[in-house]
Amino acid sequence: DTAVSQTPKYLVTQMGNDKSIKCEQNLGHDTMYWYKQDSKKFLKIMFSYNNKELIINETVPNRFSPKSPDKAHLNLHINSLELGDSAVYFCASSPFSSVTTQYFGPGTRLTVL
């Protein structure tokens, strides 16, 4: 049983397009996250939602818009894609707590041409 799943696994698109990545967790967690891992493997938090409410927004360009229809899903929509958006995007989830571990999805490799 997959705990945190993402679709698609790979996404190749042209500059200027709009795309979405979907994330679902079946762990019953309250909190979900989006991370970006660049070509140097540096993993950086972008957003976090707790029970559908935005709690972390790390000065990400407003072309990136997370949407949480319910606490088991957190989707990431990206408008007007740029070359610099190419990266691997990871979704994660955790129970809501000040001390807890995070469970990561398999990642979505986005390539912008």
Add this chain to the structure above:
Amino acid sequence: SQKIEQNSEALNIQEGKTATLTCNYTNYSPAYLQWYRQDPGRGPVFLLLIRENEKEKRKERLKVTFDTTLKQSLFHITASQPADSATYLCALAGGATNKLIFGTGTLLAVQP
């Protein structure tokens, strides 16, 4: 600004030896620190968590130390195996939002 540094070079060791990975941080007072493992093409997987008031934590062949004075954590894998080869990430956190700040990672290669 906050900075987290791990061994910048890949770490190559012989099977059976102890691997020691370093995580140093500045301009931060984390409430706790975590270590994750990441294999190529996969998401990070949690290994160990240590709180600021703990000196050491163990789990099977893994050991983590946390020195808040030196602002350093050491991650040890004893009796290393080729299957331990992966990138290891340290992550610091503090505050109510559980925001994790990751280090740059260390690539460990265990040679048979």
